[in-house]
Amino acid sequence: MxxxxxxxxxxxxxxxxxxxxxxxxxxxxxxxxxxxxxxxxxxxxxxxxxxxxxxxxxxxxxxxxxxxxxxxxxxxxxxxxxxxxxxxxxxxxxxxxxxxxxxxxxxxxxxxxxxxxxxxxxxxxxxxxxxxxxITELETLRRTIDEAGVVERAKKAEERYRTASEELERARMLLEQAPGFVAVLSGPEHSFVLANAAYRRLLGGRRLIGRTIAEALPEVVEQGFLRILDEVRATGKPYFGNRELVTLVDPETGKAEESHLEFIFQPISEKSGEVTGILIQGYDVSEEVEAEERQKLLINELNHRVKNTLAIVQGLAQQSFKTDQGDHGLDVFAARLAALASAHNLLTEFNWKKADVEKIVRRSLEATAGTQSDRYSLTGPKVTLDPQSAVALAMVVHELATNALKYGALSDDKGSIAITWDRRSEEDGSRLIFDWRESGGPAIEAPTRRGFGSRLISRAFGNRGDCADLTYHEDGLHCRLETKL
Missing domain, CATH: 3.30.450.20 (PAS domain)
Structure with a gap:
């Protein structure tokens, strides 16, 4: 069927x-x-x-x-x-x-x-x-379940992304506020992808992000730093810059300024070993280097001054004790050392730069004839001398004042001293004209031989073209000095 x-x-x-x-x-x-x-x-x-x-x-x-x-x-x-x-x-x-x-x-x-x-x-x-x-309802239900899973996964992914973003932002803020300069370069052309505040300040606030080293810093290319970056990228080995002198151009004024930088070019590598970028990190140590150089100069200058001072002391000792003068020779030596110390104290007040003639003369007189300040007068414009000339003038004034106390205007109650100075302009610069003129004291005669004081005065400044003239008048000694400023 x-x-x-x-x-x-x-x-x-x-x-x-x-x-x-x-x-x-x-x-x-x-x-x-x-x-x-x-x-x-x-x-x-x-x-x-x-x-x-x-x-x-x-x-x-x-x-x-x-x-x-x-x-x-x-x-x-x-x-x-x-x-x-x-x-x-x-x-x-x-x-x-x-x-x-x-x-x-x-x-x-x-x-x-x-x-x-x-x-x-x-x-x-x-x-x-x-x-x-x-099966439309079943498919809709399945998709709803899948979509719920997708939504959940999306929420978790969003949470991970938010956490990662927050951590990235914290890291970025730390780099931005770091005291040292930090920058990140990417690609074979070395394009800036990051530059913190210290790095931007170092470069005068010029635009960096998205630009290559050659575009943003053409001056460092000429100094060979682009070649060094290429080597770091090619070899994968870091480069350490030790207080390197770098010339940077101010983007606003165009003025070139030199800075000493301590830095590292650190290659950034992927898992494959390929170098994809370079981290730049370092410090501007210009002030430190300048301070060290100043210290070296000061040490060298101090060494030079100590040697000169010792030479002066040696000369003073030889002249003061040249003959058997007993305690008198010791007193002369001590007085000359006091004058030298007074000159050094004055220079110390001016950081061993230049000292004022008026202060040099006044300090030297106070150290030698301080109790008779009403017996001498000082007249002249403001003129400054370098340390070597300042010491020389102080020793000259000491010798002249000592001589005046012993034999000249300050050896009795009537004499006086007029001290003047002036600046004279000439084609090759300026000259100091220093004049010491005694009057009213006992009659004096020219010495039969030149002593240490006379030689010191005549060779005081040691400059070619200097002039020293000592004249012995019956009324008192007249000393005129000229030296190049």
Whole structure:
């Protein structure tokens, strides 16, 4: 006995079952297609799920009744073709196949379909029974679950990103506030991707980010630093700059300024070992270097001055004790040392730069004839002398004052001394004119031989072109000195 669709024979004990009625009453959607894929029959469940009426689709080709294209068409057409070719059932577990609504709009639908061949006595496929299940709700639920997972993963990723961003911002702020200068260069052209405040200050606030070393700092290219950066990138070895002298140009004034920098060019490498950038980190040690150089100069100057002072002391000792003068020689030596010390004290007050003539003379007189300050007068403009000339003038004044106390104007109650000085301009510079004139004292005569004091006065400043003139008048000594300033 044949079944309701002309298929295989079925056992006698179920022959009374009306399978057409059975499928028609099934809550599951069924549709029957012939070999030309024309709709031969469908149950009510199929009509409900597809939102169609029987007369509207019966006898029509499946793809005319339910148009589709693209992947949906390909999946359904290939499955039906396999059933016709092989005579074996075929399944489509998941297919998106949109169906038009009665109003002509489209909603997205997902289906699961089973295609079962129904054969005739000749074994050829006559019909294909399609069992269709609308899984749109399941697909929506699955996507909702997936989307929930995606959202959760996105939240976690966002949290990680926010944390990383906060850490990056903290690191950036630390670098920005670092006392030393920091910059990061990227690529073979060494383009700036980071430069902290100290680095920007060092370079006069010029624009750096996105510019190459050659564009932003052309002056350092000429000094060979671009070549050094290329070597660091090529070799992967850091370069240490030890107090290197770097000339930088002020972008506003165009003035070149030299700085001593202590720095490192540190290569930035990837896991592969490739150098992709260079970290620059260092300090401006210009003030430190200048302080050390000043200290060296001061030490050298101090050494020079000590040697000169010792030479002067040696000369004073030799002259003071040249003859057997006993305690008198010691007194003369002590007085000369006091004058020398007074000159040094004055120079110390002026940091061993230049000292004022008026102060030099006054200090020397106070050290020698301080109790008789009403017996001498000082007149002259403001003139300053270098340390060597200042010491020389102080010793000259000491010798003249000592001589005046012993033999000249200060040796009695009537004499006085007029001390004047002036500056005279000449073609090759300026000259100091110093004049010591005694009067009112006892009559004096020129000595029969030149002593230490006379030689010291005549050679006081030691400059070529100096002039020293000592005149012994009956009324008192007159000393005139000229030296180049």
């Amino acid at each position: 044949r079944n309701a669709f002309g298929g295989k024979r079925i056992p006698q004990h179920v022959s009374e079952i009306d399978f057409r009625e059975l499928l028609a009453s099934s809550p599951n959607p069924y549709v029957l297609l012939n070999r030309d894929l024309e709709i031969a029959w469908m149950n009510d469940a199929y009509l409900r799920v597809t939102m169609r009426d029987r007369d509207g689709i019966i006898g029509r080709n499946m793809f005319d009744a339910f148009p589709s294209e693209g992947e949906s068409y390909r999946q359904l057409a290939e499955s039906l073709d396999r059933v016709l070719r092989t005579g074996e059932p075929d399944e489509i577990a998941h297919i998106r196949y949109d169906i038009a609504n009665p109003d002509g709009t489209f909603d997205t639908h997902f289906w699961s379909a089973t295609h079962t061949p129904l054969k005739g006595d000749d074994g050829q496929v006559r019909y294909i029974l399609q069992h269709t299940v609308n």
